[in-house]
Structures are given as structure tokens and as C-alpha cells.
Amino acid sequence: MTSVLKVDRLTKMYGSKQALDGISFEVKEGSCFGLLGPNGAGKSTTMKIITSILEPTSGSAEVLGYDIRKQSAAIRQQVGYVPQEITLHNKLTAEQNLAFFGEMYGVKGATLKERIRVVLEQVGLADRGKDMVGSFSGGMKRRINIAAALLHRPKLVILDEPTVGIDPQSRNHIFEMVRELCREGVTLIYSTHYMEEVETLCDDIAIIDHGRVVVQGALDELLERYTTKAVYVEGIGLDGAPEAEEIKSVVQEGKGWRLETDEPLRVMKAVSERYEKTRATITALEMMRPSLESVFLSMTGTSLRD
Amino acid sequence: MIKSLIYKEVLVIFKEKGTFFWLFLLPIFFIVIFALIFGNQKTSQTVHYYDADRTAASQQLIETMQSTAGFDLKYDSKKSLDSQLASLKNGKITALLVIPEGFEASLNAADETSPTSLKLYRDASADMTIGPIKALLNNVVSIYKDQKITAALKESGQTDVEASAAIAPPIEIQDVAEKAFKNDSVTQYVPGYTIMFVFFIMTTMINSFMRDRGNGMLSRLRSTPMQPIHYLIGMWIPNIIVVIVQCTVLLLFGKIVFGMHLGNLFALFSVVFILSICATGLGLMISMVSSNENIGNAFVQIFTMGGAIVGGLWYPWDLLPEFARKIGVFLPHHWAQDSLQNIMIRGANVEDVWQGLLILLAYGVAGLVIALLRFKKFITSSVS
Structure with missing residues (x-):
């Protein structure tokens, strides 16, 4: 599959502070690529360089085959960038805000009108187009903020922390919209510090920390490679932590235990058989899903939330 | 794109209640109060x-x-x-x-x-x-x-x-009055407060530029095909329009309510237009050189109020102390007031007020040049 984005040893200095330290990664066409990392890791700087808002200090990047240094005009025509900040005018209606951004991307007349209608539907706010944005909830504003980047039918959409501080309904709308765009063949780069969002939406990821790419690859492969499978057990009257040959380690977690193992099904069977013979009641026995938190922890030695 | 920026900014400015207060209601309030107090002043x-x-x-x-x-x-x-x-x-x-x-x-x-x-x-x-x-x-x-x-x-x-x-005294004084229309408190305060509040457009401009820089709008627009110079022009022209509308409203208010003589309308519009370039050019400059909103607005207050005092907007120029006039002659406030009063009171035409127009234009152009020199730094600071 062809790459729509190739980032090669990018660095960025803000004065004496190094924001990016030679990051490299690739994004495949039509994929949803997650850029995961804690606040201040360099995600926004990376995105601003990709969209040619910022110039890198060194290194190179190609977006849709265009060089970010020499062909920024072509990149801007075909990329939709949604910043972390909500850049809307509260005193204007949703349609007026969208018309402004559409014209900034060169969309005009009847085409613009039609595109405004379509993107409002996409973000689930078709009935609020004539309302002042100032009357919208934070989540609705975020949805319009995203809609503004879709008016010119971009091939690559870059979303920088699009779900910060929003309600569950708007979050679901955004998730659904991301999935729909992926189905339409649009490539997405999704930046966030919420690992659950990346796990839910993305095919490939890069974890970034202190301006460096810590690890990258297909989500499933990374989870397989860097996490240990585990079983969680919790119950009433259990006489100590369960024991079985297949269990590599036991960690007390909440009211139960996390049993790390390479063979979770065997462990589950062993645990259920053992407690069937006693009078203890098992209230929870489940396979624990490996998480990106574990990947981040194993690669950096710190928690993503730290 | 410039057209879209202008349209959007005009909408934003005129939908902002503060704009009406600062640019229209407050000057009308001052004009009415001062004209009533000093217009009906007891002369005996x-x-x-x-x-x-x-x-x-x-x-x-x-x-x-x-x-x-x-x-x-x-x-x-x-x-x-x-x-x-x-x-x-x-x-x-x-x-x-x-x-x-x-x-x-x-x-x-x-x-x-x-x-x-x-x-x-x-x-x-x-x-x-x-x-x-x-x-x-x-x-x-x-x-x-x-x-x-x-x-x-x-x-x-x-x-x-x-x-x-x-x-019989050996000397007599002959009182020779040149051609003049009514010169009273209205022809002092209406153009005076109009000019003073025109310069408050700089506050509106600073707030707009700082808003766009602070909320990520400028950064986002940099990701679109828009050229940076389009942004500067698109943000500048709406304020020229606002000043022209502001002057039209305030001067017409003076004419309708107080019967003020407007004089040659072409000359009057010329002064208003050049004044709008002057005030907005300076507004662009302050927006580009100020590190934040507070610093910019503090400068506007000092420039606008101080200029009003020594520029003869609050008191007739001839009644100002010599030192105040020496300062005032270097400020655009004085030249705008002088030009407007010459048109309204003494029936001057464009060619009679060319000196004032030239000085106002020079201020505006100087402001624009400095703004252009600082623009790249302003843009860079918005995205880093």
C-alpha cells in the first residue's frame, strides 16, 4: 500500500528547547493513524509541520507526494487540519463559520453550499446550521471545528486532540465520523493522549514521547509484541491468590487478582475448576485485554498518564 | 479570499456589542453632553x-x-x-x-x-x-x-x-470677520469627539489580531491556501469601512441634531477616508508590535486621550497653552481636527486642507510599513 505521509528524521527547535528529536514514521493510504503521547510530547508540533504551518529545523517530510518545504501550497489544497483549539466565531452561525473556512480553501458558490449541507450532516448538526455557534455546547463546537476541515474534500485529514473536554454524545459522533471517513478512503492522522481512542479507532500507531518516536507499527502487532496476556479473577471466600502452572505472575488489583500468563484460556479453566471444588463464589473471571498503556509502560518505564 | 476575510470580519465587528458602544454610543453621549453644557453656556x-x-x-x-x-x-x-x-x-x-x-x-x-x-x-x-x-x-x-x-x-x-x-482715541480697532459659518461648541465637539473615538478603532484591531493569534485561528488559516498578506489586508479593510461608517454616523448626528454645517462634502469625505487610513494604519502597527492585548490597549489609551488633549479636540486650539500646541502639532489628532474645522467653518475645499491630508496619510503609511515589517514575526509567534 502506498504511503501518503513519510516523515524522515524531523527535528524542531523552539529557541534552545528541542520539541522534536529526529522523528520518522510513515502513514499508509486510507488508514487511520494514531499519534499517541502525553501532553508536550511533540504531537502538535509534528502535525503543524506536516500541514506546513511550521517549518522543521531539519529533516524532511512528504505529504501526498509533495515536499513540505517546497510544495506547501499543494499540500494545503489537499489536507484538512483540525487544531486542538476551537477556532470558530461565536457571534456567527455554524453555516457562516463553515462558509468562511470553505472559501479559505477555495470552495465557492453552489458547491460550497452543498458541501456545508453535507458536512453538517456528517457531524450530526444539520438542524443547527443557522444557529449561533456561541449557543452550542463544547462538543457541538468541536464537531463544527472538524466539519470546517472537510469542506474541500481533503485526501488527508489531521485531527489534533479532537475530543478534549467533550460530552459522550459528541465523542460518539466524532468516532462515527472518523470511521465513516476511513470507509470513504480518506487517510486520517489522529493525535491524542487518550489511548482508548487510539485502540478504538486506529489501525497503525506511533507512540511519541519527549520528541521521539518510542515505537510504531500496526496496533495489533504492537499489543501482541509488547504486552503480556492476563486473566482477572475476583470472588467471595477465595482462600488466597489462585495458583496454576501456566501463571507467570500474580498482581493484586482492586478486589481481585491479575494473573499474567501466555495461556489465558488454560488459566481460566484451571481457576474455575479449582474453585468449583470449594465453596467460594467467583464474581468475575475474564480475559484482560492488552492495552497501549502496557506498551507505553514497557517502552518508557512510565505511565502515559504521568 | 480577501473578500471572504473582509466579509467575515465585518460581520464579526458589527455583531459585537462592544463595537457599537465604543465607536458609536459613547462618542454620541460625549457629543450630546458637551454640546448641551457648553452650547447653552451663559455668556453674561x-x-x-x-x-x-x-x-x-x-x-x-x-x-x-x-x-x-x-x-x-x-x-x-x-x-x-x-x-x-x-x-x-x-x-x-x-x-x-x-x-x-x-x-x-x-x-x-x-x-x-x-x-x-x-x-x-x-x-x-x-x-x-x-x-x-x-x-x-x-x-x-x-x-x-x-x-x-x-x-x-x-x-x-x-x-x-x-x-x-x-x-477721541488715536487708534481704533476695525473688526473684520472673514467668511465663516457658525463657529460654536458643536463645531468643536462633534468633529473633536468623532476624531477621538475614531482612534479607538485601534482597540478593536488589537483585540481582533490578539484573538486570532491566541485562539489558534491564525495558525489554522496558515494550513489553508490563504497567503499571509491576504490575512493582513482582510483584517485591515473592514476597519477602514467601520471608521467611515462611524464618521458618517457621528457627523450626520451633528448635522441633524445640532444643525452643524458640514461644508464641502467631497473635502469632508476625503478627510474621513484619509483619517481612516491613518487610524487603521496605526492600529495595524500597534497590533503587530504589542506582545499582548493589555500593552496594546494601554498605548491606545495614552495616544488617543493624550492626543485629544494636546491636539485641540477637547478645547479650541487657540486656547491651548503654547507647550501643548508645540506637542499637538506633531499629532494626527490636531491635523484631522484642523482639516475638518476648516471645511465646516471656513468653507475650505480639498486643496485648502492638503497639508493636513498629507500628514494624516503619512502617519497611516508609516504605520502600515512598520506593520508589514513586523508581520512575519507576528505570524511566527502565532504558531509556535
């Missing part, structure tokens, strides 16, 4: 007097004084002299002229060599009020002196004509 000055003589001569003196325009003589027959002097001491009145008992007799005394005394009691802290009263009294004394000399000349055998010729 009250002179309190106490007539202890109560004779035909003292009455004639009062009538002579009363006949002088601008003075209103007031006698309170119910109050004693001591009571009125107490009022002076308490600051309730600023001056009291006392005609002493025996005034008539003293005037008629044929062999009198020493002058008859009139006493002017005054508040020592009210020099500005006392000045005109003293001038009035000196004038009255001069009239009595002329009468005395005329009588003496007649007694020496001269005719009325000869006596009049002898006391």
Missing part, C-alpha cells in the same frame, strides 16, 4: 453690587455698567452690606462692588482733586472671574474721565466738536 457675568448712596449719580453708574454687553448687575436689597460681605467670605459670591455713601456729592464737588472711591471686594482665589469685572470697571472709569475732560474743555471755551475731537 453676574456682578453683585451694594448701593449705599442711592442717588441719581449712583443709579446712572449702575445703568452705565448694565448697558455693557456680557454683564448682569445684581442688587440684593434685602441683605445688608455686612451680610453680603459675609457671603463673599463664605465663597457664595466672588465679587461685590460697593458704591459708598456720598458718591454723588463727591462727584459734584467742584474743587475735588482726589478721585471718588468705589470699592470692589473680591474673592482672592477667583482671579479668572474678577478679570472681566475689573475691565468693566476700568471702562466705566474711563467714561467718567472722558466726561470730566469734555466738561473742562467746554468750560475753557471749546465747542462740542472740538472737545470730542480732543478726547
Whole structure:
């Protein structure tokens, strides 16, 4: 599959502070690529360089085959960038805000009108187009903020922390919209510090920390490679932590235990058989899903939330 | 794209209630208040007097004084002299002229060599009020002196004509008024406050630029095909439009409500247009050089209010102290006011106010050049 984005040893200095330290990664066409990392890791700087808002200090990047240094005009025509900040005018209606951004991307007349209608539907706010944005909830504003980047039918959409501080309904709308765009063949780069969002939406990821790419690859492969499978057990009257040959380690977690193992099904069977013979009641026995938190922890030695 | 930016910014500016308050309501409020206070200002000055003589001569003196325009003589027959002097001491009145008992007799005394005394009691802290009263009294004394000399000349055998010729002053003042329309408080305060509040457009501009820089709008627009210079032009022109609308509203308000004469409309529009370039050019400059909103707005306050004082927007230029005029002549406020007043009061055309127009334009262009030089840094600071 062809790459729509190739980032090669990018660095960025803000004065004496190094924001990016030679990051490299690739994004495949039509994929949803997650850029995961804690606040201040360099995600926004990376995105601003990709969209040619910022110039890198060194290194190179190609977006849709265009060089970010020499062909920024072509990149801007075909990329939709949604910043972390909500850049809307509260005193204007949703349609007026969208018309402004559409014209900034060169969309005009009847085409613009039609595109405004379509993107409002996409973000689930078709009935609020004539309302002042100032009357919208934070989540609705975020949805319009995203809609503004879709008016010119971009091939690559870059979303920088699009779900910060929003309600569950708007979050679901955004998730659904991301999935729909992926189905339409649009490539997405999704930046966030919420690992659950990346796990839910993305095919490939890069974890970034202190301006460096810590690890990258297909989500499933990374989870397989860097996490240990585990079983969680919790119950009433259990006489100590369960024991079985297949269990590599036991960690007390909440009211139960996390049993790390390479063979979770065997462990589950062993645990259920053992407690069937006693009078203890098992209230929870489940396979624990490996998480990106574990990947981040194993690669950096710190928690993503730290 | 520039058109879209202009349309959006015009919508944003006119939907902002603060814009109407600062650019329209507040100047109208000031114009109305000052025009009402100073437009209906009482021009006659009250002179309190106490007539202890109560004779035909003292009455004639009062009538002579009363006949002088601008003075209103007031006698309170119910109050004693001591009571009125107490009022002076308490600051309730600023001056009291006392005609002493025996005034008539003293005037008629044929062999009198020493002058008859009139006493002017005054508040020592009210020099500005006392000045005109003293001038009035000196004038009255001069009239009595002329009468005395005329009588003496007649007694020496001269005719009325000869006596009049002898006391006629060697110099006379000819009052020649150039062609002028009504020059009053309205032609001072309407253009004055219009100009002062025009410069507050700089606050609107600073707020807009800082808003776009702070909320990520400028950064986001950098990700679109828009060129940076389009942004600068798109943000500048709406403010020119706002200033032209503002001046039109305020000057028409002066004409409709106070009957102010507008003069040559083409010349008036030329001044308004160049003034809008001047104020918005300076607004762009301050927006680009200010590190934040507070610093920018503090500068606007000092420039606008300070310029209004020394530029002759609050007081007539001729009444300003010399040092204030020396400063004011370097400020656009003065040249805008001078140009507008020349058009409204003296019927000037564009060619008569070219100097003011050129200076205003120079300020605007200087502001634009500095803004352009600083623009790249402003853009960079918005995305890092």
C-alpha cells in the first residue's frame, strides 16, 4: 500500500528547547493513524509541520507526494487540519463559520453550499446550521471545528486532540465520523493522549514521547509484541491468590487478582475448576485485554498518564 | 479570499456589542453632553453690587455698567452690606462692588482733586472671574474721565466738536470677520469627539489580531491556501469601512441634531477616508508590535486621550497653552481636527486642507510599513 505521509528524521527547535528529536514514521493510504503521547510530547508540533504551518529545523517530510518545504501550497489544497483549539466565531452561525473556512480553501458558490449541507450532516448538526455557534455546547463546537476541515474534500485529514473536554454524545459522533471517513478512503492522522481512542479507532500507531518516536507499527502487532496476556479473577471466600502452572505472575488489583500468563484460556479453566471444588463464589473471571498503556509502560518505564 | 476575510470580519465587528458602544454610543453621549453644557453656556457675568448712596449719580453708574454687553448687575436689597460681605467670605459670591455713601456729592464737588472711591471686594482665589469685572470697571472709569475732560474743555471755551475731537482715541480697532459659518461648541465637539473615538478603532484591531493569534485561528488559516498578506489586508479593510461608517454616523448626528454645517462634502469625505487610513494604519502597527492585548490597549489609551488633549479636540486650539500646541502639532489628532474645522467653518475645499491630508496619510503609511515589517514575526509567534 502506498504511503501518503513519510516523515524522515524531523527535528524542531523552539529557541534552545528541542520539541522534536529526529522523528520518522510513515502513514499508509486510507488508514487511520494514531499519534499517541502525553501532553508536550511533540504531537502538535509534528502535525503543524506536516500541514506546513511550521517549518522543521531539519529533516524532511512528504505529504501526498509533495515536499513540505517546497510544495506547501499543494499540500494545503489537499489536507484538512483540525487544531486542538476551537477556532470558530461565536457571534456567527455554524453555516457562516463553515462558509468562511470553505472559501479559505477555495470552495465557492453552489458547491460550497452543498458541501456545508453535507458536512453538517456528517457531524450530526444539520438542524443547527443557522444557529449561533456561541449557543452550542463544547462538543457541538468541536464537531463544527472538524466539519470546517472537510469542506474541500481533503485526501488527508489531521485531527489534533479532537475530543478534549467533550460530552459522550459528541465523542460518539466524532468516532462515527472518523470511521465513516476511513470507509470513504480518506487517510486520517489522529493525535491524542487518550489511548482508548487510539485502540478504538486506529489501525497503525506511533507512540511519541519527549520528541521521539518510542515505537510504531500496526496496533495489533504492537499489543501482541509488547504486552503480556492476563486473566482477572475476583470472588467471595477465595482462600488466597489462585495458583496454576501456566501463571507467570500474580498482581493484586482492586478486589481481585491479575494473573499474567501466555495461556489465558488454560488459566481460566484451571481457576474455575479449582474453585468449583470449594465453596467460594467467583464474581468475575475474564480475559484482560492488552492495552497501549502496557506498551507505553514497557517502552518508557512510565505511565502515559504521568 | 480577501473578500471572504473582509466579509467575515465585518460581520464579526458589527455583531459585537462592544463595537457599537465604543465607536458609536459613547462618542454620541460625549457629543450630546458637551454640546448641551457648553452650547447653552451663559455668556453674561453676574456682578453683585451694594448701593449705599442711592442717588441719581449712583443709579446712572449702575445703568452705565448694565448697558455693557456680557454683564448682569445684581442688587440684593434685602441683605445688608455686612451680610453680603459675609457671603463673599463664605465663597457664595466672588465679587461685590460697593458704591459708598456720598458718591454723588463727591462727584459734584467742584474743587475735588482726589478721585471718588468705589470699592470692589473680591474673592482672592477667583482671579479668572474678577478679570472681566475689573475691565468693566476700568471702562466705566474711563467714561467718567472722558466726561470730566469734555466738561473742562467746554468750560475753557471749546465747542462740542472740538472737545470730542480732543478726547477721541488715536487708534481704533476695525473688526473684520472673514467668511465663516457658525463657529460654536458643536463645531468643536462633534468633529473633536468623532476624531477621538475614531482612534479607538485601534482597540478593536488589537483585540481582533490578539484573538486570532491566541485562539489558534491564525495558525489554522496558515494550513489553508490563504497567503499571509491576504490575512493582513482582510483584517485591515473592514476597519477602514467601520471608521467611515462611524464618521458618517457621528457627523450626520451633528448635522441633524445640532444643525452643524458640514461644508464641502467631497473635502469632508476625503478627510474621513484619509483619517481612516491613518487610524487603521496605526492600529495595524500597534497590533503587530504589542506582545499582548493589555500593552496594546494601554498605548491606545495614552495616544488617543493624550492626543485629544494636546491636539485641540477637547478645547479650541487657540486656547491651548503654547507647550501643548508645540506637542499637538506633531499629532494626527490636531491635523484631522484642523482639516475638518476648516471645511465646516471656513468653507475650505480639498486643496485648502492638503497639508493636513498629507500628514494624516503619512502617519497611516508609516504605520502600515512598520506593520508589514513586523508581520512575519507576528505570524511566527502565532504558531509556535
